[in-house]
Structures are given as structure tokens and as C-alpha cells.
Amino acid sequence: MTSAAAAPYVMVSFSSRDAVKVDELLAELDAHGVSHFEYRRDIRLGQDILDTVREAIERSTHVVIYLSPASLDAPWVWLEVGMGFARDKRLVFVLDEALGSLPLPFDGLRHITGRGEYARFVRELASTGTSRMPDFPAGSVEEAARDKLYYYPGGWVRAIRLWGAEDVHFTEDRVRVEFDEAPMEIPPELAQAKERAIEKRKQRAEKTGQVFFDGPNVRLRGFRASPVDETSALEVPTLTLQLGPVGWYDYEGLNEAFRERYGDSPPLGVYEHYVKLDALIRDGDVSDGQLSNIIDNAVTVVTEDGHLLYGRRTRRVTYPDSLTCAVAENTNRYLDDTDPRTGLLINPHSVAADGLPGNALDGSYVPKG
Structure with missing residues (x-):
């Protein structure tokens, strides 16, 4: 800010x-x-x-x-x-x-x-x-x-701003999710720099005791905010999220590789090439971007008497010792998967690797709900 x-x-x-x-x-x-x-x-x-x-x-x-x-x-x-x-x-x-x-x-x-x-x-x-x-x-x-x-x-x-303003929001009954399991394609010219960046982050995490691991996360491939058939007469919009898979290493590594190659303030033409900047500004269109976004959940705890709950970030994460009122975590395709009928979590919610299926660890897991 x-x-x-x-x-x-x-x-x-x-x-x-x-x-x-x-x-x-x-x-x-x-x-x-x-x-x-x-x-x-x-x-x-x-x-x-x-x-x-x-x-x-x-x-x-x-x-x-x-x-x-x-x-x-x-x-x-x-x-x-x-x-x-x-x-x-x-x-x-x-x-x-x-x-x-x-x-x-x-x-x-x-x-x-x-x-x-x-x-x-x-x-x-x-x-x-x-x-x-x-x-x-x-x-x-x-x-x-x-x-x-x-x-x-x-x-x-x-x-x-992609869409909406101020207090625009969608309740759960007006949110739909579509998932395309096609893997993300890495721009060839950034591939080696991406691997170097990930290796550096691994070494730094080992020295400082921070958490740094790959994860089966989710990226936004596109979205629609418009009425659907059953609400079209009332013009009540429904948010449809078009999601796809991304690993944390791909997300973090590509951003680092981009900065290594082009610096912090590259010309507009570079952004146009990698994220289709004009379409992003004009229409909120993220579908053709070669650099990945990542979807996370951000939750603020509010007490019954109207106070926010603050916490101090630990040394194991980024921006340690700072205060935050948000509990944030990247959306995990395995741990956050739900039953499509009930919306309830269906996989063991454990950070331990033992007992997890292989595709939850190698990033190939396809969510069911």
C-alpha cells in the first residue's frame, strides 16, 4: 500500500x-x-x-x-x-x-x-x-x-480490481466452481531460472527453520459474474470460478524467475506478453496469463462483542513478528477437497505425509468437489 x-x-x-x-x-x-x-x-x-x-x-x-x-x-x-x-x-x-x-x-x-x-x-x-x-x-x-x-x-x-467494488459479495448458494485438470505450462525461457529460485528458497528455509514446501494448490483460470438460467429473470448474478491446478513451486518460482530476468519494473510490453495486461485491465481476463496466480482463503475472526482477533506471525513464515488480523492459507486441492453433495471436507486434514496418497504429494490430485 x-x-x-x-x-x-x-x-x-x-x-x-x-x-x-x-x-x-x-x-x-x-x-x-x-x-x-x-x-x-x-x-x-x-x-x-x-x-x-x-x-x-x-x-x-x-x-x-x-x-x-x-x-x-x-x-x-x-x-x-x-x-x-x-x-x-x-x-x-x-x-x-x-x-x-x-x-x-x-x-x-x-x-x-x-x-x-x-x-x-x-x-x-x-x-x-x-x-x-x-x-x-x-x-x-x-x-x-x-x-x-x-x-x-x-x-x-x-x-x-478484476470485478466488483466495496461490499460486493456472493453467498455460498451463488458460487459455482468448474475445475480443469490441465497442468500449467511453464514458459521455456523462465524454466531454468524458476528451478534456481526454488533451490535458493529451499536452502534459505533450511538455514532459518522456515516452512517451504510444494503443494497441490489452485489457480484462477477465469471467472464469470452473471445471472444463470434460474435467476436470469431477476438479474441476480452468480459467480462461476474456473479453476485449475498449480504447485506452490511453480507459482513462487515463476515469480522469482520473472523478477530475476526483468527486474522489479519491466516495461509494459513485458507485462503484456506474460499476463495480457490490456485484457486484464479492460475485462479482468486472466485466462491467457503465463504467470500463475494462486487462490487462498483469508479469514478474520470477529468476537461477539465486535473486536478483531490479532496474532503475531512466527519466525517460520514470511514477514515474521508482524501483527495480522487475517488467517490466510493457500487453497489445497487435497486437504480442502469437499463432498460435492454436502460441501463437507472429505480427506484427512493432516499435515503429516504418512497416510496421504501419492497424488496428494506429487501435485496430481484432481478434486472431486
């Missing part, structure tokens, strides 16, 4: 019949570096419009509505106003000169009546200390993905 300030993100809602007038409002946002969503630019052919609009509003800090005689009769405008209100976003109405006041029930909200007032609003938004977009190095991944990074009050996280 970096101690830069969070960025404003504006959802601009308007009728297509007002596009020429609204272009001037958008230009003002661009001139002051304020990120914003606008459907002609940000919704591509074949994309789910409703989901895209919902996600944009969830990300937004402000919803700016250009209110005119045309937008008063535009169902999409009022849908976006309702979404913003329901999510407690700041609604800012910009009134067309043909309108004298806001309609009920929004007549008590702040509204803007002229270009000068709107320009002051944008300057205020751009200059607010807690809302300024960080300055990322030109040509960096952060610069390329600036609109998809996760921001919080006072900072940002060096991670690309």
Missing part, C-alpha cells in the same frame, strides 16, 4: 440527446485530471450494460446528472440516479438552462446552474487533498491501470 490520497471517480449520467452539451462537462473533468465513467467510451460492443453501469456507480465517489427536458424522460438516467442514491453516493445535478429547479424528491439537493459554477465544482473536486489522483510514473503498470486500481481514503493498493 502507498500513502497517496484516494482518487475521485465520477459517474456522468445524461440523455444521449444532450451529448453535445455534456461533452463540455466531460472536457472540464479531463482538463483537471478527474477520472470519470461515460458510456460511449467505457461500454464496449457485447458488454453487459447493466452490470457495467452498476459497477461504475459502485466505484464512483460522485454521480453527476445532467438534468434537462430530455433526461427527465430518460429511464436510464433515473435508474442511475436510483443506484447512486441507494449506494449513498454524492448526487450532483447540473441543470440545463431550460429547467428552473430540481423535481421532487430531489429539490433539496445541491445543484449547479451555470458553467462557471460547474467549473468551480470540478476544481474543488480535483484539488481536495483527500481526493487527488496519485501521480504514477509514466509508462508504469500503475499508470496504465490507474482507473482499475483499488483506492481507499488516504491511499491505494497496487492491485488491479
Whole structure:
């Protein structure tokens, strides 16, 4: 995490019949570096419009509505106003000169009546200390993905948001898992460096007494967040995870090999080659990446009286002696396998090697549930 300030993100809602007038409002946002969503630019052919609009509003800090005689009769405008209100976003109405006041029930909200007032609003938004977009190095991944990074009050996280925002979540009954047992392919040019990195980590673990072992883990090959047949009428999305096998040595070793070959800040072309950066930023598409991700479980224990349980990490793991409120562990294809009928664990939950089948140790185990 970096101690830069969070960025404003504006959802601009308007009728297509007002596009020429609204272009001037958008230009003002661009001139002051304020990120914003606008459907002609940000919704591509074949994309789910409703989901895209919902996600944009969830990300937004402000919803700016250009209110005119045309937008008063535009169902999409009022849908976006309702979404913003329901999510407690700041609604800012910009009134067309043909309108004298806001309609009920929004007549008590702040509204803007002229270009000068709107320009002051944008300057205020751009200059607010807690809302300024960080300055990322030109040509960096952060610069390329600036609109998809996760921001919080006072900072940002060096991670690309794949889908969702804030408290978007899926309950167990709306999560499906598909498993493809095809093994991960190692880029040939990184294979030797990967083996060297693993050998170094083994030696370091032996000297320091840390835990370092291979494991039959799981990687994300792709995902879908959309309604399925039985919920399509209600437009209730279901999360479908497309998973595949990965060993910890492959995951850890490939990352080390990549850093050894290209350093910590390789050019964008390298990321495009190995992780298809453009598709990752644009669509959250991880399917063609040659470097593996890994799926883990992260659990925070909360007491009945509302306290978080913290623990101090031991010397046997990474970042020893630091405090953490999360219990995290990589998903293990064998130890975390479940009965497809009941969802209960079906394999012996033991860290001892004796008694485990060979395919649980060599990484070839295919989960049943």
C-alpha cells in the first residue's frame, strides 16, 4: 500500500440527446485530471450494460446528472440516479438552462446552474487533498491501470480490481466452481531460472527453520459474474470460478524467475506478453496469463462483542513478528477437497505425509468437489 490520497471517480449520467452539451462537462473533468465513467467510451460492443453501469456507480465517489427536458424522460438516467442514491453516493445535478429547479424528491439537493459554477465544482473536486489522483510514473503498470486500481481514503493498493467494488459479495448458494485438470505450462525461457529460485528458497528455509514446501494448490483460470438460467429473470448474478491446478513451486518460482530476468519494473510490453495486461485491465481476463496466480482463503475472526482477533506471525513464515488480523492459507486441492453433495471436507486434514496418497504429494490430485 502507498500513502497517496484516494482518487475521485465520477459517474456522468445524461440523455444521449444532450451529448453535445455534456461533452463540455466531460472536457472540464479531463482538463483537471478527474477520472470519470461515460458510456460511449467505457461500454464496449457485447458488454453487459447493466452490470457495467452498476459497477461504475459502485466505484464512483460522485454521480453527476445532467438534468434537462430530455433526461427527465430518460429511464436510464433515473435508474442511475436510483443506484447512486441507494449506494449513498454524492448526487450532483447540473441543470440545463431550460429547467428552473430540481423535481421532487430531489429539490433539496445541491445543484449547479451555470458553467462557471460547474467549473468551480470540478476544481474543488480535483484539488481536495483527500481526493487527488496519485501521480504514477509514466509508462508504469500503475499508470496504465490507474482507473482499475483499488483506492481507499488516504491511499491505494497496487492491485488491479478484476470485478466488483466495496461490499460486493456472493453467498455460498451463488458460487459455482468448474475445475480443469490441465497442468500449467511453464514458459521455456523462465524454466531454468524458476528451478534456481526454488533451490535458493529451499536452502534459505533450511538455514532459518522456515516452512517451504510444494503443494497441490489452485489457480484462477477465469471467472464469470452473471445471472444463470434460474435467476436470469431477476438479474441476480452468480459467480462461476474456473479453476485449475498449480504447485506452490511453480507459482513462487515463476515469480522469482520473472523478477530475476526483468527486474522489479519491466516495461509494459513485458507485462503484456506474460499476463495480457490490456485484457486484464479492460475485462479482468486472466485466462491467457503465463504467470500463475494462486487462490487462498483469508479469514478474520470477529468476537461477539465486535473486536478483531490479532496474532503475531512466527519466525517460520514470511514477514515474521508482524501483527495480522487475517488467517490466510493457500487453497489445497487435497486437504480442502469437499463432498460435492454436502460441501463437507472429505480427506484427512493432516499435515503429516504418512497416510496421504501419492497424488496428494506429487501435485496430481484432481478434486472431486
